[in-house]
Amino acid sequence: MTAxxxxxxxxxxxxxxxKERRTVVDSVSFELRRGEVLxxxxxxxxxxxxxxxxxxxxLPPGRSRVRAERIRLGEHELKDLPSRAMxxxxxxxxxxxxxxxxxxxxPVFRVGQQVSSVFRRHRGHSGSKARTASAExxxxxxxxEPGRVMRAYPHELSGGMCQRIGIAMAMACRPQVLIAxxxxxxxxxxxxxxxxxxxxxxxxxxxxxxxxxxHDLGVVAQYSQRALVMRQGKLVEEASVADLFTRPHNEYTRxxxxxxxxxxx
Amino acid sequence: MxxxxxxxxxxxxxxLLLVVGVTLISFLLMVWFGPxxxxxxxxxxxxxxxxxxxxxxxxYDDPFLxxxxxxxxxxxxxxxxxxxxxxxxxxxxxxxxxxxxLVLMIPGFVLGNGVGIALGLASAHRRGRRSDxxxxxxxxxxxxxxxxxxxxxxxxxxxxxxxxxxxPVRGWRVSGWTSYLHYVTVPTLALLFVTFGYNTRFYRALFxxxxxxxxxxxxRALGAxxxxxxxxxxxxxxxxxxxxxxxxxxxxxxxxxxxxxxxYFGIPGIGQATFEAITSGDQPVLKAVVGLTAVAFVxxxxxxxxxxxxxxxxxx
Ligand SMILES: Nc1ncnc2c1ncn2[C@@H]1O[C@H](COP(=O)(O)OP(=O)(O)O)[C@@H](O)[C@H]1O
Ligand SMILES: [Mg+2]
Numbered sequence: 001m002t003a004x005x006x007x008x009x010x011x012x013x014x015x016x017x018x019k020e021r022r023t024v025v026d027s028v029s030f031e032l033r034r035g036e037v038l039x040x041x042x043x044x045x046x047x048x049x050x051x052x053x054x055x056x057x058x059l060p061p062g063r064s065r066v067r068a069e070r071i072r073l074g075e076h077e078l079k080d081l082p083s084r085a086m087x088x089x090x091x092x093x094x095x096x097x098x099x100x101x102x103x104x105x106x107p108v109f110r111v112g113q114q115v116s117s118v119f120r121r122h123r124g125h126s127g128s129k130a131r132t133a134s135a136e137x138x139x140x141x142x143x144x145e146p147g148r149v150m151r152a153y154p155h156e157l158s159g160g161m162c163q164r165i166g167i168a169m170a171m172a173c174r175p176q177v178l179i180a181x182x183x184x185x186x187x188x189x190x191x192x193x194x195x196x197x198x199x200x201x202x203x204x205x206x207x208x209x210x211x212x213x214x215h216d217l218g219v220v221a222q223y224s225q226r227a228l229v230m231r232q233g234k235l236v237e238e239a240s241v242a243d244l245f246t247r248p249h250n251e252y253t254r255x256x257x258x259x260x261x262x263x264x265x
Numbered sequence: 266m267x268x269x270x271x272x273x274x275x276x277x278x279x280x281l282l283l284v285v286g287v288t289l290i291s292f293l294l295m296v297w298f299g300p301x302x303x304x305x306x307x308x309x310x311x312x313x314x315x316x317x318x319x320x321x322x323x324x325y326d327d328p329f330l331x332x333x334x335x336x337x338x339x340x341x342x343x344x345x346x347x348x349x350x351x352x353x354x355x356x357x358x359x360x361x362x363x364x365x366x367l368v369l370m371i372p373g374f375v376l377g378n379g380v381g382i383a384l385g386l387a388s389a390h391r392r393g394r395r396s397d398x399x400x401x402x403x404x405x406x407x408x409x410x411x412x413x414x415x416x417x418x419x420x421x422x423x424x425x426x427x428x429x430x431x432x433p434v435r436g437w438r439v440s441g442w443t444s445y446l447h448y449v450t451v452p453t454l455a456l457l458f459v460t461f462g463y464n465t466r467f468y469r470a471l472f473x474x475x476x477x478x479x480x481x482x483x484x485r486a487l488g489a490x491x492x493x494x495x496x497x498x499x500x501x502x503x504x505x506x507x508x509x510x511x512x513x514x515x516x517x518x519x520x521x522x523x524x525x526x527x528x529y530f531g532i533p534g535i536g537q538a539t540f541e542a543i544t545s546g547d548q549p550v551l552k553a554v555v556g557l558t559a560v561a562f563v564x565x566x567x568x569x570x571x572x573x574x575x576x577x578x579x580x581x
Contacts, residue, residue: 056486062393091487103479108501108577118487153578169487
């Protein structure tokens with residue numbers, strides 16, 4: 001068993017085609033260790049989401065290009081995997097939670113159908129077995145009455161509830177890696193902390209490694225062991241959280257820290 | 266139950282108001298300011314008394330509301346008078362011609378939308394790739410050729426010795442499935458050819474919008490296959506615009522589509538009957554067609570509303 005859950009070497013993403021082509025992720029390399037929480041920070045538009053989508057294989061092939069020397073998930077090389085094979089890993093071994101929790105759920109299906117579909121797909125569960133597993137999973141992310149949530153449609157639920165459901169679906173198959181892309185930025189301040197605490201708790205239980213994308217340095221300090229700093233598509237710093245806050249190497253990191261302090265004051 | 270009934274009752278009330286509105290318009294256009302038959306009946310050299318007499322018999326001197334009420338009653342009871350041209354009762358004329366138009370138009374209409382949805386889905390799925398560009402090129406070509414040219418070309422191609430010579434040039438002598446297919450094939454292909462471009466473009470744009478939604482990316486991130494994405498998530502989320510488009514194009518296709526196709530192929534449907542009524546100024550027939558089309562529009566709007574509520578929980 002390798003020590004890293006995710007091993008990324010020289011990952012680049014180009015968007016658009018022809019003259020419009022732009023490199024939005026530029027030769028990014030990092031390693032996510034088993035069970036750790038690794039933060040990825042950087043200002044809006046620096047390429048954090050595209051990095052995540054490239055790893056997940058979610059970028060549209062016609063209008064984007066992903067190049068990498070290595071995208072390893074545990075023992076598996078995901079680079080250049082045909083989409084059919086890649087699909088088997090998604091939601092089972094590597095999963096993702098998104099920024100807009102309500103928009104990430106299908107508005108015309110009940111929550112129960114959506115959660116169950118993950119168990120049917122990856123575990124081959126039948127209808128009733130998938131429903132039982134879904135109810136259990138929803139209990140574990142903090143729903144006291146899973147039956148009621150399962151009958152609801154997403155528009156009937158709060159953003160915080162939708163994100164708990166997102167977490168339940170992403171964690172349903174106990175993935176090795178969870179990429180959480182600003183999972184609480186769209187929620188109101190009071191629920192942010194609870195939902196994030198729930199996400200981290202679920203991942204600890206399942207020993208899932210987390211790539212936590214955020215621009216909240218408070219979150220970085222509280223939950224992660226190490227952090228990556230990204231700027232204009234490039235990683236400019238990789239440090240333990242203790243070092244990041246006390247001895248930032250990079251000028252840009254220092255300015256981020258100063259800005260954060262100014263914002264908090 | 267009350268919560269369910271209240272919006273329904275409101276919708277029904279709105280539909281009723283709409284019926285009053287559209288029938289009022291068609292009454293004004295077709296009856297109140299419509300053609301005056303006095304002189305057709307008594308000639309040009311009549312005395313004032315004769316004119317007044319005839320106008321009285323025709324009911325032209327009745328007050329507005331009474332005449333509108335009578336018009337509504339005619340529509341509701343389907344007691345639509347007799348055709349000036351043939352003396353046939355308008356109700357029998359409708360019963361004779363409308364079914365022909367329906368069986369003539371339905372195959373092309375269903376196929377047109379089915380092909381449009383299938384090609385639109387394929388095109389949206391392979392957006393920017395070669396197959397998408399091919400489908401787009403075909404659609405634009407289809408859209409840019411005039412209906413009349415298509416009709417003539419298809420007739421020559423399928424129904425004359427210059428082409429395949431497989432189908433009748435015109436007419437409608439249908440007495441069973443074989444003869445039905447014999448007569449319906451060329452009009453269906455022509456209709457399909459002229460509509461598939463518009464349908465494909467519409468459905469492609471719709472599906473591209475749906476494929477771009479966050480929940481589609483989220484479903485992919487959880488390992489959903491492309492077929493589940495397209496057939497389950499994209500299609501179900503697109504149902505409301507699909508149903509709306511289909512429902513609202515029914516009256517247009519039946520009336521204007523059949524108007525052209527039927528007069529061109531000499532098929533005795535409602536389109537041809539309407540065409541003849543227009544050219545001969547056969548007011549009772551026109552009055553019935555316009556009034557009933559308006560009522561059909563409102564009925565369709567009401568049905569569409571109900572259907573969409575069932576399909577999208579956010580509307581319910
Ligand atoms: N379809 C696209 N075509 C070209 N550039 C894009 C497209 N989508 C996003 N971008 C650019 O890619 C960059 C990275 O975006 P993203 O990864 O979403 O940033 P972040 O998540 O860090 O806020 C941004 O500068 C954005 O403007
Ligand atoms: Mg982002």
